[in-house]
Amino acid sequence: MEAIEQERSGIHPARYIDDQHTASFVTSQIDRELLETRFQELNPSKEYTRLEKILVCSLDSVIKASTLKLDDRVGLIIATTKGNIDVLDTEHPFPKSRAYLPEMARAVADFFAFETEPIVLSNACVSGALAVATAKGYIQQQQFDHVFVVAGDLVTPFTVSGFTSFQAMSDMPCKPYSADRDGITLGEAGACVLVTSDRERTDATSMELVGEASCNDANHISGPSRTGEGLFRSIKKAMTQANITSEELGFISAHGTATVFNDEMESIAFHRAGMSEIPIHSLKGYLGHSLGASSLVELVVGMHSVANNTLFRSLGYEEPGTSHPLAVIETTTPKKITTFMKTASGFGGCNVALVCKQLSNE
Template sequence: METQMEHRIATYLGGDAMVTTLGGDTQSTFDAIEAHRCGLHPVEQPYPLAAAGQIAPGLLDALRIEGLTPLESALVHCAKRAAAESHLAPDDERCALVVSSTKGNVALLEGRTTPPDEAFLYTMARRVARQLGIRRPPVVVSNACISGVTALIVARRMILDGECDHVIIAGGDLLSEFVATGFLSFKSVSPGPCRPYDASPERGLSLGEAVAAVVVTADPARAKLPAVRLEGGAITDDANHISGPSRTGDGLHYAIEGALREAALPRERLSFVNTHGTGTAYNDAMESLALELSHLSDCPANSLKGSLGHTLGASGVVESILAAEELRRGLLLGTAGFERPGTPVPINVSAENRPLAMRHCLKTASGFGGCNAAIVLGLGEFASDTREGVSDAAPERRCRVTARWELPHTGEPFAQVVRAYYHALEAPNMKFFKMDDLAKAAYVAAEHLLGGRRLTERYAPTDIAVVLENTASSLDTDLAHQRIVEQHLPEGTSPAVFVYTLPNVAAGEICIRHHLQGEESFFITDPDHPVAERYARRLIARGEARAVVCGRCEYLAGEYDVRLMLLEADDGNE
């Protein structure tokens, strides 16, 4: 059945702030990149790296708030500055907070056998919200390297769904031995400053750290001028591999198409694409193929990671803010380190800054677990390029719960319980034994939930989403990785362990097993303030999914809470 839903209102980018390796605010960071300053240098602490983007010594100390960690203090600092620039009081009852981070205060695990409260991502977000005076429970997105772009999409949807009028997005991750050793275990770190899309044989990413915040608002009077609108966004999974990008680029292509479709924007009106552009051979190759599939190979493109490094959960926030600045200033920043094309399909990249006639841009991101995201930003004066803002009504689909499944508590240890339910499956998968316990729980639950339902025979793979939540994130595996780090083994840490220190990989395993290429999102929540089911229902209501596997998937130190449901669009056929 369908009801009528008022047409979506416009969403604008308001004030912003950032602290990066190149500056303590947006203007200084932008100006440094424009002047071809590279923020990637040798780093000794917290772990030796040949080239990384580290915030200037003393800057984090200067921002420190008593009782908060350095990351929390910087998140509060940036959020306050962004809100002030938008003339927004964070304690406004119509204001919400979305926090984007991959590992948060993970450095606090050093020397610990159990995680302190501050290591929980939701605790971190709640402490930031309390310091800001935010009244609502915060929303935490932990979706690997697409977290920041996902946060922008989530914020826009919260406003369009009438949950609030303004959202402060705060994203951040700091360098740590935990993360550095993990990426080194994949042999994906560049021996020098990374060189996105370049033909250099020394390919790899450069880690970085940053903290940033931006306001998304329905009030054009609070927009940073010249006004930039957040016009559309989409999230997908390529259902290929938990740590390797698709060899075809189809997952990112679907995200790009979804973002353009929501914005109702002809691709010919894009002025540029700000890509993920990590500098690794496989990621750069995948992106070039995705741009070709999307007929965007000739569109001017750039990556900012050759200047700032890969800042993980902050990257999507930092780079979206800078992309908006490029629109406002009519200048496409150069891709540092690029000299000769090194991708299967040449794309329109240059190391030089390029003045452009700006209208709209696309921002993309990809990450472990096969996740991809894309958003469309546009200068407000070119709003007529899109259909957004017209007064027609859009159909709203209803949905129904068609299946539920819970991993029982039998009194036996988790390992015995999950193994018994795995062996009860008709189609065993030996990959199961390589998964961490969180992923095993998600995998078994999804197998029993879906049973003989062949969703991809009834829906397109891109119409089926997976939305999970928990409170402990991946802390159980985080502790396992930290124990390996502290052994300082000659062979280093284990990539097979490190990849599961991202909670959304559990959702990625479900996508891979069932070839689901719709949205894949993971939220960190308080049990008293769940998000997944409500969010999933709205995906179906807006027509962004026809079916959603959603629910709670929690595991820490043998304790578990695994409850999934299948939501499907109710087309009135039954």
């Protein structure tokens, strides 16, 4: 949070695989030593993969802060796009069976002795935000009283080579919505939130999820819709459920991957939704694109944005570069905010919109 407040990016130069097969590029990664130190403080008794360590560390801080007893009323949803995909490499020390997501989930859930079965959600780049909507559904159905939602994804040769083959990677730190944007920067992240119906468990950064919707584009498995259909419909539904007007939205934390087509698609969807003038940012310029984790990390930053009454600059943005103008936040500025919307879109044509509102003082 401190880095974002100071407009510092975590993106740095890196080289993956070898010189022959990938161009130089930049990525935002979790520091190895920092992760290891933090993880060893939890006194693990077994070996864990890098992603499992990230998930455990993220969960640990939220579980401790909640003081909840992990009984049969407490659920766990793990959102990830690729999970332990790095173990498929023949050089990896872990058995390949660890690539099965239930094995990863079991390792993470058992670390904390969760009583309920962990639920894994793997829905491409909307996984994290969709998991929050799903948690609310389970609470409304009285399946659980509280749900921990944790999300994580790694930067691996697997994803780097794949996105490179798509020619979707930028050689420079990504520039969401900017005219000279030319692709994504991959990043890695872990994030965790507690979704609860118990008002007593909330604190100063907690918000109410007042609208949530997801909708498929029904158009293409890897290309964004030319009309922004799925995103537009997700926004419409989430806003109708939230029962607020777009003028009441303090800002939009959008997906903004910085590919030419994704950002263009978003501008069309926001234009159709009458939201062209709502302040908007993408946090990918700070954090890179952490696939399934990205939308949960960005939701958390959005909540801090509201708690601190600050609009965060959309890092990397210079010149308008979408056919429909957007009110991209160009400088970090104080502003009284009570409501924001988080959107995300992903391969498979999936889209999600979450509307969050500050808790009233009742």
